[in-house]
Amino acid sequence: MIDRPRPIVGPEYLVAGRYRLQSKLGGGGMGAVWLAHDRLLDRDVAIKQVLSTAGLPEAEASRIREQIMHEGRVAAKLSHDHAIAVYDVVLETGEPWLVMEHLPSRSVARALGMVETLPVIEVAQIGAQVADALAAAHSVGIVHRDIKPGNILVADRGPGVGMAKLSDFGISRGAGDLSDEPDGVITGTPAYLPPEVARGARPTEASDVFSLGATLYTAIEGQPPFGLDEDSDVLVERAAMAQIIPPTRTGVLTNALLHMLEPAPQRRPTMAEARDEILTAAFGPGTSPYILGVPVRTEDGTIPPWAARNSASGLRSPHSAPLPRPQPRQQPGRPAATPQQQRALGQRAQGNAPSNAPLAIAVGLLIGLIIVIAILVAVM
Structure with missing residues (x-):
């Protein structure tokens, strides 16, 4: 069997006739991760390249290929708002690539x-x-x-x-x-x-x-x-x-x-x-x-x-709202306050003492009477 030279993978490389590589995003547990464009669905994706199996015994190379194909099948079972989606698993020159959601x-x-x-x-x-x-x-x-x-x-x-x-x-x-x-x-x-x-x-x-x-x-x-x-x-x-x-x-x-x-x-x-x-x-x-x-x-x-990037920090998300906070727990053995007790507590918190309205009225009448007597004395 004649070993054919493997293609050089880099920007503009086309994987499986569909995914055009753009730039390397970083390394993953199994190999490099690239930003690519899906020409069929016109969207950006992340695509993980398995480490090359070149030079490995065929049994070992086959095991690695099966492992990444298994990874794709397992991950594709999961669809969730808080998990990166797996879209596809493809073979390119005998090597498996995992195609995933791209999240900037x-x-x-x-x-x-x-x-x-x-x-x-x-x-x-x-x-x-x-x-x-x-x-x-x-x-x-x-x-x-x-x-x-x-x-x-x-x-x-x-x-x-x-x-x-x-x-x-x-x-x-x-x-x-x-x-x-x-x-x-x-x-x-x-x-x-x-x-x-x-x-x-x-x-x-x-x-x-x-x-x-x-x-x-x-x-x-x-x-x-x-x-x-x-x-x-x-x-x-x-x-x-x-x-x-x-x-x-x-x-x-x-x-x-x-x-x-x-x-x-x-x-x-x-x-x-x-x-x-x-x-x-x-x-x-x-x-x-x-x-x-x-x-x-x-x-x-x-x-x-x-x-967030600087341009977005401090902005309110369309889905955002002030976060809910736990309500204070009622202390064991202490009954909840009645509405009347709550109003009384509110008055105390604001510094409002119980009203002395009758005393205030009496004092006001006495002062008025004194003023009237003084006026009459002055006229006489």
Whole structure:
């Protein structure tokens, strides 16, 4: 068999006779990601090029091709407002390419590079939205396996500015799939690994819950729950021992995040439960219609400066409104105030004492009588 030279991939290269490459967006878990134009549907897309299999034994090359084709089939099962859509999987010169929604955006990781930490109220929105997407993924048997700040994108321009979406199902697996990895191989990013995965167990839906909790923790605290270390082995060891640094800045989300970060997977909430706990803690019960499916925003309804380009920061999104806030809870054992008591409390708060109207009237009449007597005396 004669090896034919592989084409040079670059700007203007046409993939599968349809997708014209424009510029490289960055690297992904499996290879380079390009901005391309779909000539058939006249829209921009992101297209992921698998690392070349040139020079690999055919069995290994075939395994890699099957892996990326599997990735496309798995990810295409998911359609959600807060997940990057997968449109197509194509073969070009024997190599698979994954065609995805293009979202002009910056990642939460890049935002943290700009501002170091994000406000709790904004992280709560991101967390609830991504948890909602992952709950949908789990319902069709998809486990993401690599949730981290770099894989959460927030649109930074256009009509969807401020919209958060989970990306890169590059190492996803159907929950029922047989693992094609050797026993003990750790898959994922060390700083966000659940303890059971750090110890070599296979990732599950509960593992995604932990990794999302670790990601939200990082966005608020400015460092991952296991701290920072250039040696990934040190982080894996800390993860395996569940050596979580107690949070100090997480505020109303503290209990929800610590529940997601439970060392034992069976003690963690499901992803749907985690979403609801985040929503209730930050915004109150029944607030999902105001948070899910809409852009991330500040308390007063504007797009956060870190989430938008300079021309859009501070602008109110067409879908935005001031955020709902939890109502104060009634203290146990104390009955609610009656309307009359509430009015009395309002008078006291304004400095209004109970009225002494009868005394004031009597004093006024006495003064008037004195004036009349004085006038009569003067006339006489």
